[in-house]
Amino acid sequence: MGRRGVHNEAAELLRERLSAKVLVDKDTARRLFTVITHFSRAIPLNNFC
Numbered sequence: 001m002g003r004r005g006v007h008n009e010a011a012e013l014l015r016e017r018l019s020a021k022v023l024v025d026k027d028t029a030r031r032l033f034t035v036i037t038h039f040s041r042a043i044p045l046n047n048f049c
Helices: 003-018 026-042
Strands: none
Touching: 003 026
8 A cells, every 4th residue: 555545544543543533634634644644753752761
């Protein structure tokens, strides 16, 4: 599966997880997932330990 497929699946999972709190369309969920993954790479996790 390519990057687009991974992003689409992850965006759908994100939509499901957020559905109790907020209504998010497919495109917005995909963009939000992209932002989350971008920042997760930019900030090393060992800074929070």
